[in-house]
Amino acid sequence: MSLWFTWIGLAVAVEPNAPQDVEAAWGVPRDTPAWAALALDLDGDGLIELATVTHAPMYYGRMGADQRFTAAQDSPWGEQTADRHGMTACDVDRDGDFELIVASGGARGRGGNPAELWERIDGKWVNLGPDLFGVTGGARMRGVSCVDLDGDGDAELYFPAVGDPSPDMLLFRDANGRWTDEAEARGLSPSGDSVGGSFGDLNGDGRLDLVRLMDNKAQVLLQGPDGRFEPAQTQPDQSRVRDFALFDVDNDGDDDLWLARAWDAWDAARDGYAQLHLNKQDRDEVIWKLPKGCNAVQVRLQGTADGAELELLTMDGPIKVQGRMLASERFGSRPEGETGLYGWVDVEQRLLHIEAVGMQGGLFLGLACKDSDAVPKLISADIDPVKKELDVGDVLLINDGTGAFRPAPYSLPPEIQGYNTEGVLPFDRDLDGDLDLLLITGFSPGDVTNGPDFLLDNKGGGEFVLAPVWAMPPEEAPLEGHVGVVTDLNGDRYGDTIVFNGHHTKTLAGEAVSWQNPGGGGQWVEVRVFDAGGKARSLSAVVTVAPDAAPKQERLSNPSPGWRSNGNLAGVFGVGASKRIIVTVTWPDGETVTKRFVKPNTVVNVTHP
Numbered sequence: 240m241s242l243w244f245t246w247i248g249l250a251v252a253v254e255p256n257a258p259q260d261v262e263a264a265w266g267v268p269r270d271t272p273a274w275a276a277l278a279l280d281l282d283g284d285g286l287i288e289l290a291t292v293t294h295a296p297m298y299y300g301r302m303g304a305d306q307r308f309t310a311a312q313d314s315p316w317g318e319q320t321a322d323r324h325g326m327t328a329c330d331v332d333r334d335g336d337f338e339l340i341v342a343s344g345g346a347r348g349r350g351g352n353p354a355e356l357w358e359r360i361d362g363k364w365v366n367l368g369p370d371l372f373g374v375t376g377g378a379r380m381r382g383v384s385c386v387d388l389d390g391d392g393d394a395e396l397y398f399p400a401v402g403d404p405s406p407d408m409l410l411f412r413d414a415n416g417r418w419t420d421e422a423e424a425r426g427l428s429p430s431g432d433s434v435g436g437s438f439g440d441l442n443g444d445g446r447l448d449l450v451r452l453m454d455n456k457a458q459v460l461l462q463g464p465d466g467r468f469e470p471a472q473t474q475p476d477q478s479r480v481r482d483f484a485l486f487d488v489d490n491d492g493d494d495d496l497w498l499a500r501a502w503d504a505w506d507a508a509r510d511g512y513a514q515l516h517l518n519k520q521d522r523d524e525v526i527w528k529l530p531k532g533c534n535a536v537q538v539r540l541q542g543t544a545d546g547a548e549l550e551l552l553t554m555d556g557p558i559k560v561q562g563r564m565l566a567s568e569r570f571g572s573r574p575e576g577e578t579g580l581y582g583w584v585d586v587e588q589r590l591l592h593i594e595a596v597g598m599q600g601g602l603f604l605g606l607a608c609k610d611s612d613a614v615p616k617l618i619s620a621d622i623d624p625v626k627k628e629l630d631v632g633d634v635l636l637i638n639d640g641t642g643a644f645r646p647a648p649y650s651l652p653p654e655i656q657g658y659n660t661e662g663v664l665p666f667d668r669d670l671d672g673d674l675d676l677l678l679i680t681g682f683s684p685g686d687v688t689n690g691p692d693f694l695l696d697n698k699g700g701g702e703f704v705l706a707p708v709w710a711m712p713p714e715e716a717p718l719e720g721h722v723g724v725v726t727d728l729n730g731d732r733y734g735d736t737i738v739f740n741g742h743h744t745k746t747l748a749g750e751a752v753s754w755q756n757p758g759g760g761g762q763w764v765e766v767r768v769f770d771a772g773g774k775a776r777s778l779s780a781v782v783t784v785a786p787d788a789a790p791k792q793e794r795l796s797n798p799s800p801g802w803r804s805n806g807n808l809a810g811v812f813g814v815g816a817s818k819r820i821i822v823t824v825t826w827p828d829g830e831t832v833t834k835r836f837v838k839p840n841t842v843v844n845v846t847h848p
Contacts, residue, residue, distance in 0.1 A: 256709070257710040261737055261750070261753040265308055267300060267308050267751060268298065268751075269750040271739060272739055273722050275292050276291045276722055276723070277289070277724065279328060279799070286303070287301070287728070289737075290326065290339070293322075293323065297319065299316065313362070323341050323342065323343060325341065325383040327339075327340050327802065328340075329394055330775050331356065332358075334774065335774040335775055340355070341354060341383070343355070353368050355368040356368040356372060371418050375408055378408065380399065382434060382435045384800075385799060386438045386778060388779075390826070391827075392777075399802075406428065407451075409421050426460070427468055431453050432545075433453050433458075435802045437800070440781075441461065441493070441494055448462050452480055455480055457483050459473075459642055473643040477634050481499050481659070481661050483498050486674050489699075490673065496638070497635050498634040500632060511527075511614045513605075514603055515542075519597055519598060524593065524594040524595075526591070526592050526618055527606060528618045529615055530616070533613050534566045535566075536563065536565075536609065537607045538564055540603070541603045544602065549602070553570055555570060565584070566589060566591075568586060570584045581595075634646065647701055652704060659681040662677075662738075664804060665677075666725045667811075668694065669696070670762060670763050670814070672813045672814060672815055673699050675695055676694070676695040677692065677695075677738075678692060679721070692723075692738055694708070694736075708756070721739060721740065726807050732765070733757075733761075735754065762817060763811050764822065764839060764840070764841060764842075765810050765842045766812065768782060777847065779797065782795070783824075784812040785823070787819050787820070788816045822837050824845045830847055830848055
């Protein structure tokens, strides 16, 4: 049974939809968390599977004929709760079926188990990772990407990693089926912590380049003729980047870069409990205002850190898990030290400072007045020590065609500024040929307790406005949004969304929400590209779609290009009101196939000759 069907596009008015309870809408448990998510047909039965991984119990559900998900009995993980920080679907053995590749996250500063490779054998998911991916054992991975880097038709796997040391891994498979790590030989051994990995030809030389997060900044690496990656001469200099999207925002044939940025601390519920992201390369500071009558503060610490002990150093001695600080001269100065977590009180201004230097990780802080019912108020988060202001706000960078990225020549919507953007997902929500954006926000330290997610429409050329079809409810459910997935849940080729709570903790608990695209009058063409023989989906062919009434578009053929989120729309191109489309596919070996007079709302299969 297949959920896909062909339909006739009509120019119709659509009403705005608000995000809704994901359990009521699709049957997915509302408390489902995720660090990575997939929503596509994994087992080839025509039905969508939804899979999430995190450090909490994972979810694996299958959509039925009633378009609702139910927990599948053949879940790869069962009730396991091991820490997992990345997942992708990839046909690694090139037999035409997806395998699941899962990155191990490690726990509390330690490395994790080897990466997982789940293959369906006799109708069951079997983990072949311990035997095949032994080289990955002990690494703290932060994502996984499947790509064909050298154009030979085989899949390579890229695992970014954090910790000390930080061994990013790039696995190649030899003729005997053995996986070997070539990251160091190809210039991908980082000097810091790296997260994520998106591939594309950034400078037009026909080779795939890489963008990853390195110590909370985007790093651009260009692949040379020898297969080595070298940092581009011009690098984005924005810090505090939490996620990024590499996509062609202006349809000029070059991938551009959206940087999702976030403040480094927030007290979501205004209850004295806050989360602080620790960045090794800069100073992270949060400041609370002590209310009148609050002269003794109970401090609680919980979290993970690399680079120093997780203890708060004060002039009165260290606080390891919990302890007390006083609004007195006894705590009135910062302890000496170049690396660590430091706390002190400005008695005159009644400001309690906590500063992290040279530390990487995440920290939960709880402050409670011991002699008052009042609550300390978080008043600043990671103030720039030079500008004395918060350095926040998402950034859109345009590729000049050489792999150098510069700020877009127009302003981003003012409504999105001042929020912690944790995730960004490009998709053509109205099928007009321009890629739009879903922005996923976490809690914000401003006046809004629950940061709303945003859907942005691309007006063409990369100028974004708030989408009129996205309506926010008067009161959004508490949601520490972390990752989402865009997929077609009802078979109309319009992208629907699910946004998951990332942490699954009491302090930052939230419910997953979904948004159903109301559709409209746009049309589409879906291009599926296969290697010679027509079995395995091509990973690095260039697909060019030229409609007669919509922008010309170009993408890689990879059906699962994301490093932590993939849906079933990677090969779907919006063509607006076009009547005829030209589809051209070019493989790395130079072979090209062109199909002319393609009609809208059809699936086109293109096989390497």
